[in-house]
Amino acid sequence: MTMLRLDAVVKKLGRHSLGPYSLCIQHNECVAIVGPNGAGKSTLLKLMSGTYRANTGRIIFNHRPLDCWTSQALSEKRAVLSQFQEFAFALPARIVIGLGRVARNTDPDHHQIVSQAAGLLGLTHHLDQTIDTLSGGELARVHLARVVAQLWDVEHGFILMDEPMAAVDPGCQDFLLETLMGFARLRKHAVIAVMHDLNHALRYFNRLVLVHPTGKLEIVTSGQEAKNALEHLFKVRLSCLKDEQGDLVMLPLRGQRQRTG
Amino acid sequence: MSFLKKPKTCVFLLFIFVLLLSILGALQKGAFPIHTEVWLSLLTGEHPLFKSSQNGDIYILWYLRIPRVMLAVLMGAALGLAGTLVQGLFRNPLADPSLLGVTTGAASAAALTIVFCSGDRIAMFGMAKIWILPIMSFLGAFLTCMTLNVSSKWLASGSISGLLLLGIALNALGVSIIGLCTYLATDEQLRNLSFWTLGSLAGANWTMVVMMWLMLVIVYVCSSRLSPRLNALSLGEVTAAHLGIVVSRLRWSISVMVALLAGLSVAFCGVIGFIGLIAPHLARAVIGADQRVLLPLSMLMGALLMLTADTIARTIVIPAEVPVGIFTALLGSPFLIVLLRTRRHRIG
Numbered sequence: 001m002t003m004l005r006l007d008a009v010v011k012k013l014g015r016h017s018l019g020p021y022s023l024c025i026q027h028n029e030c031v032a033i034v035g036p037n038g039a040g041k042s043t044l045l046k047l048m049s050g051t052y053r054a055n056t057g058r059i060i061f062n063h064r065p066l067d068c069w070t071s072q073a074l075s076e077k078r079a080v081l082s083q084f085q086e087f088a089f090a091l092p093a094r095i096v097i098g099l100g101r102v103a104r105n106t107d108p109d110h111h112q113i114v115s116q117a118a119g120l121l122g123l124t125h126h127l128d129q130t131i132d133t134l135s136g137g138e139l140a141r142v143h144l145a146r147v148v149a150q151l152w153d154v155e156h157g158f159i160l161m162d163e164p165m166a167a168v169d170p171g172c173q174d175f176l177l178e179t180l181m182g183f184a185r186l187r188k189h190a191v192i193a194v195m196h197d198l199n200h201a202l203r204y205f206n207r208l209v210l211v212h213p214t215g216k217l218e219i220v221t222s223g224q225e226a227k228n229a230l231e232h233l234f235k236v237r238l239s240c241l242k243d244e245q246g247d248l249v250m251l252p253l254r255g256q257r258q259r260t261g
Numbered sequence: 262m263s264f265l266k267k268p269k270t271c272v273f274l275l276f277i278f279v280l281l282l283s284i285l286g287a288l289q290k291g292a293f294p295i296h297t298e299v300w301l302s303l304l305t306g307e308h309p310l311f312k313s314s315q316n317g318d319i320y321i322l323w324y325l326r327i328p329r330v331m332l333a334v335l336m337g338a339a340l341g342l343a344g345t346l347v348q349g350l351f352r353n354p355l356a357d358p359s360l361l362g363v364t365t366g367a368a369s370a371a372a373l374t375i376v377f378c379s380g381d382r383i384a385m386f387g388m389a390k391i392w393i394l395p396i397m398s399f400l401g402a403f404l405t406c407m408t409l410n411v412s413s414k415w416l417a418s419g420s421i422s423g424l425l426l427l428g429i430a431l432n433a434l435g436v437s438i439i440g441l442c443t444y445l446a447t448d449e450q451l452r453n454l455s456f457w458t459l460g461s462l463a464g465a466n467w468t469m470v471v472m473m474w475l476m477l478v479i480v481y482v483c484s485s486r487l488s489p490r491l492n493a494l495s496l497g498e499v500t501a502a503h504l505g506i507v508v509s510r511l512r513w514s515i516s517v518m519v520a521l522l523a524g525l526s527v528a529f530c531g532v533i534g535f536i537g538l539i540a541p542h543l544a545r546a547v548i549g550a551d552q553r554v555l556l557p558l559s560m561l562m563g564a565l566l567m568l569t570a571d572t573i574a575r576t577i578v579i580p581a582e583v584p585v586g587i588f589t590a591l592l593g594s595p596f597l598i599v600l601l602r603t604r605r606h607r608i609g
Contacts, residue, residue, distance in 0.1 A: 051503075089550035
């Protein structure tokens with residue numbers, strides 16, 4: 001069943017325009033957006049989150065155009081993690097996580113949900129710390145917990161993330177992605193994330209959306225068959241390996257980048 | 262007494278206690294010292310409203326001292342609240358209604374009203390002061406807020422120096438309008454005008470106290486309902502929108518509230534700067550940045566600061582008095598410089 005559908009969406013940014021993008025995302029599906037720098041991955045994500053409005057084309061979420069959703073109704077179905085986080089005042093982590101639920105009219109289980117979301121992401125001991133004292137990775141986890149808290153008690157929502165693992169150390173990345181995907185599966189949420197790490201994209205996501213600089217979207221299922229498409233997209237040769245656990249790993253080969261133009 | 266175990270409740274109780282003590286202290290100080298037994302007699306029913314014989318002490322206490330002290334407390338609370346709201350709105354710890362030109366905007370609207378909008382000037386003045394001036398200063402403050410709102414969009418979001426520079430421009434505009442009014446004013450109007458530019462609580466009466474009280478209660482109730490949203494706004498406008506907040510509506514309501522607070526306080530007491538900057542900072546240092554507790558504590562802080570400043574202003578050169586705006590500026594300017602120093606890595 002289709003949850004989010006993009007119909008020939010075009011976004012003009014200054015002189016150049018991106019798109020047209022057409023894409024269908026099912027309930028309970030995990031989709032990674034990959035592509036070279038500047039291809040328009042973040043723009044695509046911002047179109048889906050409603051930050052940008054499409055110049056032409058339509059975005060349909062749950063059979064209704066995205067523009068027709070009220071801010072509040074939408075916030076109960078979709079959570080967004082932006083690429084850059086800012087804060088003007090040093091709020092305690094507990095409150096930042098709780099802000100995920102700020103638009104709820106009544107929220108009787110607020111405290112319980114906040115501590116459960118924090119526990120899920122291993123933040124129980126950081127709840128009373130103010131966010132200016134947290135490290136980059138801890139701050140990223142606080143915002144992930146905020147996203148989780150936002151969709152804690154609903155089903156069939158969707159989570160949009162722009163490079164969620166950028167500030168997180170390698171030891172923690174897999175733990176966080178696994179936790180997040182587990183949460184999404186449990187609540188039947190769809191996850192759409194811009195990923196830079198191809199192996200994370202291959203390991204945790206069902207499908208890859210390849211954003212070409214030309215504006216074309218190419219959709220492949222993650223796995224061995226994605227290799228050719230990825231090589232073409234990034235203009236590198238990849239070597240496919242199996243790690244000790246039998247998971248697929250793709251590594252770019254040294255000195256094999258094809259020159260363009 | 263389980264609520265006493267919460268540290269935040271204790272902080273509030275402590276500050277309320279200190280404020281009450283300061284009020285009692287301030288009631289006794291003045292050009293005409295009033296002893297404890299006199300104000301105690303007010304409680305026992307020896308009230309000028311009930312008694313026709315006009316006892317001097319009680320008259321001074323009831324018609325001059327109490328309204329003045331009450332107005333100082335309410336003004337301080339209003340300025341503290343306005344400062345916290347402006348800082349939350351612009352996501353900027355260095356914002357303040359007086360630094361950003363909001364109070365100057367209100368004062369210039371008041372000055373225009375005094376000079377141009379009175380036919381029989383002195384006769385109209387008594388009544389106008391109660392209604393026309395507050396309305397005009399509200400409009401002036403609101404206009405400034407909206408200008409800031411619109412132009413802070415094309416400034417870099419969250420830029421401290423950009424916002425302060427914009428405040429300088431708006432302040433300059435307001436000051437030049439006041440200057441123009443001073444130039445055109447008659448002698449009588451001139452005296453009223455200097456009252457607005459310096460800021461003083463000397464004109465306090467019960468009508469002002471009641472109006473200020475009502476407005477403060479209304480604005481506080483409305484703003485405390487919005488305080489979780491202000492917390493969300495501190496994460497940035499885009500994130501706040503993702504969290505389900507209609508940012509433009511929030512900006513509008515906060516602007517109206519700030520304009521109400523700044524407009525009424527300017528109409529009654531003139532331009533009193535820096536309380537709106539210092540109070541939220543002290544409160545944040547004590548209790549943290551959570552707007553839900555920050556709003557009431559900044560009001561308490563503002564009330565304390567204002568009461569202290571006003572008591573010093575009216576007792577330091579007895580029997581004359583110094584405009585309180587001078588004191589708050591003396592206190593506030595070094596404070597601002599220290600703030601600029603400690604936050605210099607974030608400026609720009």
